[in-house]
Amino acid sequence: MTVKLIVGYLRLMQRVMHHYALTWDKLSLADDVVYAFQQSLQDEQQYELDVEQYVLIMQAMQMHVERPIGLLMAEQVALPDVGLMGYLASTSIDLEQAFQLFQKYYPLLYKMTNIEDMTVIEDQTCFSIQWHGGFQAWQMFYELNLAILFRYIQLIVQADELHPPTKIVLGFSPQFSLQHYAQFFQSNIDIVANCYAITFLKSTLKIKSTSSDRAMNQMLSIQAQQSIEQNSQNLNAKQFRHKVLSLIEQGLTQDHQSIQDFVASKMYCSERTLQRQLAQHDLHFQTLLDGYRFERAKSALITGIALSDIAQQLGYSDQSAFGRAFKRWSGLSPKQFLKEK
Incomplete structure (x- = not known):
């Protein structure tokens, strides 16, 4: 399945290219990749850039810098780069609400074409945000997302209130020294196959957002839910089928919901709505x-x-x-x- 990106990712990349004086000529990319990027940047509604193309550009950029490109890009990130998610986070009461909203509306970053869920795991002292990352070819993109999540947290709270993560997990051994990652995240780095995670002390959840606005957050949450529903309806038949099959695969690993109920919940709809959406693409769940x-x-x-x-x-x-x-x-x-x- 092709995973699509919101335009904020493209604006971030363009900003980093300008910062490091990286021109298209210098990157020596195929014309179709450059064209796809430029068209998607100019008209997000008609054109879309996918993760494969984005990674190709990241790989070309990496050839001209001396540190991991994902970390360099995250250093330049601003909340608008993650779209509606950025505004939801900044208006949340505290980090706990910000993470809840991020987990719920995370698919909007990929226009509902993502196939992996982000999960939050808690114990008595810590909480961890993690997701599966199984495509080694996307390694740079996974590292970028982990670094963006860390910066996302830093941008919505007072810097002196936030303690460094207790642990960072990378799903593949990077080509650069782990010291680069330890310095960026201010934390120890572990390698666990196909897993990306950031762990904080549980007390971090109570840190207040610097721009908390309950009324604005509620309005943005309604907008995000409407966007989720609209994007789900707009998936083409091939994307929709692959999305459902990916969720079926996940649903078979759990036993507390029927598979159809599980898939519907992950698609943010009822089982009846899921059946109706499948029928629109001449598909049937069974x-x-x-x-x-x-x-x-x-x-x-x-x-x-x-x-x-x-x-x-x-x-x-x-x-x-x-x-x-x-x-x-x-x-x-x-x-x-x-x-x-």
């Missing part, structure tokens, strides 16, 4: 779910995974239920399928 399960099942059978484990992975109550479903999809039992292979 067909998508069955198709996903069938492809996963075939792959798992070929690799020798036990039937009971496959059943559990695909959300079936037992091996027999999985077997009946597989025969309905293929006309064969799982064992017959393997014999024919």
Whole structure:
């Protein structure tokens, strides 16, 4: 799936290019990438830049600077660069409300085309904001987002009230020394495969925003919810299908909601609204779910995974239920399928 970016990311990149005197000629990028960037910057409604193109530009910029490009870009970030999210954060009562709103409306940064959720994990002393980052080709972009989140926090509170993070996690080993990251985040750096996270003491949540405005925040929250709903409706059929399949994959790993209810909640709508949106693209939830399960099942059978484990992975109550479903999809039992292979 192509992940699209709001125009604030482009304005930030343009500002950093100017700061470091990086011209398009100097970056030596393909004409189509430059054209896509320029058109998207001029007309966000008609043109969109995707993450792949953005990363190509970041990689070209990295060739001309001596520190991680994601950190350099984050140093130049301003709250408007993250769109409505920036204004929601700055008008929040405290960091706790800012994080709640950021988690809820995070998909707006990617025009609802993101496939990974941001999660907040708390214990008695700390809280952690984290997300999965599984594409190594996007490593620079993941680092940029983590650094932007840190700057986002710094920009909405008094600097002398904010203690450094207790830990930063990167999902891939960077090409630069970890010392660059330790200095930027003022924290220890860990590497955990495919995970990006920033952890603070729980007391940080009570730090007040410097521009708190309850009435404005409520108005902006309504606007953000309307934008979520509008963007969800505007996804094209291919994007919408991929989004739903990605959420089905996530839904199969939890057991406290039905899969359809889980997907609907992640799409910020009711199950009925989800069905209606699917119908607009000539899609049906059960067909998508069955198709996903069938492809996963075939792959798992070929690799020798036990039937009971496959059943559990695909959300079936037992091996027999999985077997009946597989025969309905293929006309064969799982064992017959393997014999024919």
